[in-house]
Amino acid sequence: MIQTETPASLIMIFGATGDLAKRKLYPSLYHLYRKGKLADHFAVIGVARRPWTNDVLREHVKDSVLTSIKDAENIDDFISHFYYQPHDVSDSNSYIELKNLADELDNKYTLQGNRIFYLAMAPEFFGTIAEHLKMDGLTNTEGFNRLVIEKPFGHDLESAIQLNNRIRNVFPENEIYRIDHYLGKEMVQNIEVIRFANAIFEPLWNNRFISNIQITSSEVLGVEERGGYYETSGALRDMVQNHMLQMVALLAMEPPIKLTPKEIRSEKVKVLGALRPVENEEVPQYFVRGQYGPSNLNGQEIPGYREELNVNPDSNTDTYVAGKLMIDNFRWAGVPFYIRTGKRMQTKSTKIIIQFKDVPMNLYYKSDNQLAPNLLVIHIQPEEGITLHLNAKQSSGHSTETTPVKLDFSNNDIAGLNTPEAYEKLLHDCLRGDATNFTHWDEVALSWSFVDKISNFWENEKAAFPNYEAGSMGPKEADQLLEKDGFFWWNVSNLE
Numbered sequence: 001m002i003q004t005e006t007p008a009s010l011i012m013i014f015g016a017t018g019d020l021a022k023r024k025l026y027p028s029l030y031h032l033y034r035k036g037k038l039a040d041h042f043a044v045i046g047v048a049r050r051p052w053t054n055d056v057l058r059e060h061v062k063d064s065v066l067t068s069i070k071d072a073e074n075i076d077d078f079i080s081h082f083y084y085q086p087h088d089v090s091d092s093n094s095y096i097e098l099k100n101l102a103d104e105l106d107n108k109y110t111l112q113g114n115r116i117f118y119l120a121m122a123p124e125f126f127g128t129i130a131e132h133l134k135m136d137g138l139t140n141t142e143g144f145n146r147l148v149i150e151k152p153f154g155h156d157l158e159s160a161i162q163l164n165n166r167i168r169n170v171f172p173e174n175e176i177y178r179i180d181h182y183l184g185k186e187m188v189q190n191i192e193v194i195r196f197a198n199a200i201f202e203p204l205w206n207n208r209f210i211s212n213i214q215i216t217s218s219e220v221l222g223v224e225e226r227g228g229y230y231e232t233s234g235a236l237r238d239m240v241q242n243h244m245l246q247m248v249a250l251l252a253m254e255p256p257i258k259l260t261p262k263e264i265r266s267e268k269v270k271v272l273g274a275l276r277p278v279e280n281e282e283v284p285q286y287f288v289r290g291q292y293g294p295s296n297l298n299g300q301e302i303p304g305y306r307e308e309l310n311v312n313p314d315s316n317t318d319t320y321v322a323g324k325l326m327i328d329n330f331r332w333a334g335v336p337f338y339i340r341t342g343k344r345m346q347t348k349s350t351k352i353i354i355q356f357k358d359v360p361m362n363l364y365y366k367s368d369n370q371l372a373p374n375l376l377v378i379h380i381q382p383e384e385g386i387t388l389h390l391n392a393k394q395s396s397g398h399s400t401e402t403t404p405v406k407l408d409f410s411n412n413d414i415a416g417l418n419t420p421e422a423y424e425k426l427l428h429d430c431l432r433g434d435a436t437n438f439t440h441w442d443e444v445a446l447s448w449s450f451v452d453k454i455s456n457f458w459e460n461e462k463a464a465f466p467n468y469e470a471g472s473m474g475p476k477e478a479d480q481l482l483e484k485d486g487f488f489w490w491n492v493s494n495l496e
């Protein structure tokens with residue numbers, strides 16, 4: 001049952017000394033604490049190998065919070081709820097010590113046996129930890145036991161099934177919270193509201209009125225210190241299998257009969273099941289991959305992907321993917337969904353552009369006055385908002401002269417780079433037992449089976465990498481993907 005008030009709980013973070021915990025989880029927990037959204041009764045146990053003490057963890061948490069929030073009120077009270085337990089994930093004794101500490105904190109803070117196990121560690125440990133939690137009695141409490149799992153959830157469908165089977169032996173599906181932090185972003189959550197709470201959009205939201213949909217998620221940063229992980233992943237597994245397909249599902253799904261996790265997920269699953277599979281030699285018609293090469297940007301030398309730390313100098317890994325997705329159902333037949341994502345691109349931007357079909361007959365057309373298509377732009381990040389591009393009469397011109405105009409809504413008070421807030425929302429949802437914005441196993445499985453066909457084809461072909469310069473918008477083949485359908489990528493840098 002979804003609770004409106006946050007219940008008392010013990011949160012165990014496996015990987016408490018790691019990057020994700022420091023950059024995202026601690027600031028998010030602090031935000032919840034400051035907004036009064038963490039119950040008075042809460043405790044956090046940080047778990048990792050290094051021999052830290054409670055005090056070392058508390059200072060680490062304080063630093064992490066103060067990095068992003070300068071006026072962190074009551075920070076000392078907040079960190080006093082944190083405890084540290086050195087741990088070896090494959091050793092039962094470690095779990096017994098952890099259980100003793102958990103039971104002690106349960107009594108001290110009256111936590112009613114409610115436990116959240118957040119696995120912020122390398123995915124090869126997920127199965128082992130879940131099994132030990134059960135075997136060594138940590139889940140044996142009166143309250144709820146929820147498992148939060150970070151990405152990647154498997155490397156392909158087969159490994160995802162194996163991982164899922166191991167986890168499902170211990171936790172029922174409704175207690176598994178698979179994180180996709182894009183689902184915690186304000187404007188991603190807004191997709192449903194824009195669609196289903198506005199009478200003007202839903203009647204047009206189909207293949208009769210929409211010509212194509214474009215989703216761009218571009219990053220300026222390269223792989224930084226994550227070369228080791230990224231070499232096994234690439235952009236297709238890192239971004240497309242999860243975040244990009246989740247946005248496609250939200251844009252394309254039918255209205256759910258109720259706004260419950262079950263009904264929403266069931267509609268998303270139908271979209272993922274209707275994605276036209278891209279088989280072997282069809283892959284180049286539908287997908288383009290890229291890898292950034294070095295460049296000189298404003299006098300600064302930017303290394304190519306193959307020069308990054310822990311990257312094979314002959315790497316075949318994609319740092320960019322563009323694709324054309326077709327959804328074979330009544331609503332979307334014939335409407336391409338174009339997606340693109342990449343590292344070391346020109347701009348950090350996630351935008352969704354819904355391009356409407358032209359009016360049936362253009363009364364206002366003149367050779368020097370071409371009508372612009374109507375666009376609905378959903379700005380996910382860094383700006384947050386919606387813009388509707390229309391045509392209006394040019395002021396002081398003739399009644400046949402048109403000019404593009406924009407209706408804007410900007411949500412900019414809700415933070416700039418919004419990943420901490422995304423984690424904040426998702427942690428809060430998990431505490432309240434609301435799994436709507438987490439991915440169900442059926443979605444994960446369908447996404448992998450779509451993506452596996454593409455990655456299998458690519459793995460057997462040596463790519464002509466590098467094929468785009470750091471700081472550009474990707475390889476030229478990605479432009480051709482749209483040009484052959486008579487479209488072009490809208491420029492996300494100057495599209496307001």
Ligand SMILES: NC(=O)C1=CN([C@@H]2O[C@H](COP(=O)(O)OP(=O)(O)OC[C@H]3O[C@@H](n4cnc5c(N)ncnc54)[C@H](OP(=O)(O)O)[C@@H]3O)[C@@H](O)[C@H]2O)C=CC1
Nearest residue numbers: 015016017018019020048049050088089120121150151152
């Ligand atoms: N960082 C990010 O921005 C993102 C990360 N993720 C995912 O989050 C997870 C964690 O990533 P990240 O924080 O970057 O990784 P890090 O490498 O920074 O941290 C890994 C953590 O695991 C601990 N650890 C490693 N081996 C063991 C072990 N045998 N027993 C106990 N603890 C161990 C490490 O602690 P110690 O060394 O002290 O043992 C450390 O706390 C991964 O699944 C990643 O894919 C997902 C999205 C974004």
Ligand SMILES: O=C1O[C@H](COP(=O)(O)O)[C@@H](O)[C@H](O)[C@H]1O
Nearest residue numbers: 151181217219238239350418419
């Ligand atoms: O999951 C991931 O997402 C980030 C991009 O997230 P954003 O919120 O900044 O858009 C990406 O950099 C990372 O490689 C990937 O693992």
